[in-house]
Amino acid sequence: MSKRVTIDPVTRIEGHLRVDVEVDGGRVKKAWASGQMWRGVENILIGRDPRDAWAITQRICGVCTTVHAIASVRAVENALQLEIPVNAQYIRNMIMLAHAVHDHIVHFYHLSALDWVDVVSAMKADPEKTASLAQGLSNWNGNSKAEFVKVQERLKGFVGTGQLGIFTNGYWGHPAMKLTPEVNLLAVSHYLQALEVQRYASKIVAVLGSKSPHIQNVAVGGVANPLSVDSQSVLTIERLLAVKEWMLKLEDFVKNVYLVDVGAIGGFYADWTKYGKGITDYLCVPDVPLDGKGTTFALPGGYIEGGKLESYKPITSFNDKFFTDGVSEAIKHSWYNYSDGNDKSLHPYKGETTPNYTDFQDDGKYSWLKSPTFYGKPMQVGPLPRVMNMLAAGHEPTKKYATAALDLVSTVAGTKVGVEALHSTIGRHAARAVGCAVQVDELINQWDLLLANMAKGDLKTFNKPVFPKGEQMGVGFHEAPRGVLSHWVVIDSGKIKNYQCVVPTTWNAAPRNEKDQPGAYEACLIDNPVADPEKPLEVLRTVHSFDPCLACAVHVVDQENNPVVTVKAV
């Protein structure tokens, strides 16, 4: 007999996501993902100055302030066909890449590792064995026996008082937890070290963005702060040197700890390469532009059909019509109305944001998220699509780190694991780590490019925008940590006439579209095991592997009298 399990909200994420699954014979047979908050930032922007849009849109979300700022200025610049100084491009690239590295580290260690790592079990570990295991995997200097003893003592003190604090709401002792106490202790120690390391990425964003958490150093036309070799009030050589030092610390951690841990945990949980595949139409946009116009990029992007690398079709510039023409959004199952009928799908330039709340209707409307499609098909976006596209494009650094990660998984699992294993729940974590290693290298490369250009005497960071009469349309896309982010703006005589944000979580967490095809979360949950419907850890594993972040996908909630989390199995 089938059981309906409702997880509302899914925790350890930003925003409010509800997931419902129908479980039969220990497997998920049907799934619904529902954004439980309504977002209307688009409506706030209408009539405003396009130069202010980035400052408002960065408030959409608490986590991804920078990505919306970047997508927004790119949209306005695209509408004006405004070229920006290459220095501004490098500075923006470093802000984005540091943000991305931060996001990946925090996602893996602090938001999803506890789905795989049993914190309580770590107390039983032999620290000596943990040290020898850890040192066999990597020569990171935080892998000493003394370090593991210290962490274990700390943990015993914490759990002993009944105050799990940071570790509450974990499914400790769940039958799907497979790691030995030693591996669990290793992971908990790295969890704490990651907490230390992530601050370097925040510092880079704060210094280059000139304020944290909300960056200020962006402007339509470039970046707001001038570059200088000596003045104290601007971005100086001294500050740039400090930034470089933090980049190297991040590089050390990402390559010697994060990539290794994901490979090892992937190997121990190799059975999870069989679950969570879902949609294998992968969309990714190119990013890290190397010129002022956005016609060459350090990281390639494109579209892959059905998971087949040979089907790769690249997206090559900020003006690429293959991308711009292909996106549209449906609302058949979303709490909105379209003026021309709810079975239509609208291009973002023509997008409408008119709420129409019903109840949760299994076959009707059930989410505040719209359903984006690319040429009429639902997509998966994010680290896995990114890595697949970069592999298909022949990007050498991606090949190098993907091979290293898969080799480690194969060694730990004791069986050869290839690229096909990435189309899975655990594969998304591996792809995120591979992508992160590529991004940390590129972060350092952008620093070198900036300094080389400054050495030539070019300190320009801003081109003044001019708003002509009449209507202009533009899209700004950005390959954000969670995947393809695009802002679409229609400007009329210097004022915003229409604005739509199509965000990564909308692509992935979308409800069924106008053709009733499920979104990426919904599709990837099918056939997931669920050992205990009262403790649906496996569902969380798969949903968390996307790094769900509903804050920008949806907005506003009335949580009065709502308990922290409900798991309801009917």
Next chain:
Amino acid sequence: MRIVVLGIGNILLTDEGVGVRTIEALERDYVLPADVEVIDGGTCGMEMLEQLENLDGLIVVDCVRCNQPPATPVLLKGDDVPVFFRTKLSPHQVSLSDVLASLEFTDRAPKSIAIVGMQPVSMALGLELSPEVAVKVPDLLAMTLAELQLLGVDAKRRA
């Protein structure tokens, strides 16, 4: 002494942004000593970890829900603070509570935490506070200044 006044909330959602609006008024109207940092935290999380480490005092100014009539100012201190984070009173406390828990686990938690809050009237879309809440911002500001005073900080009103 290291003290942080942290305004949190989403300024796109009318009264949700009351914490941010209050600290904006604090920065605009008062001169604070160098050891007091005023942070517009928005709805951020782990990014704020370093700024909130090893504080002698943390004052959080926020929009809260605690079954009071709308536009009621609220002050939570001492044992009430953990309760604030265990029952969902503020939509963005998930990330702030993660930050505070991390600080606690690494022995870097603030020595004292006070929460200065306001029950919202409206959480609709918009950059402006509701008139009922807007008129109470001076009250929240006065409560914030009183908390600063308890920590030994005298803020001077700008001329």
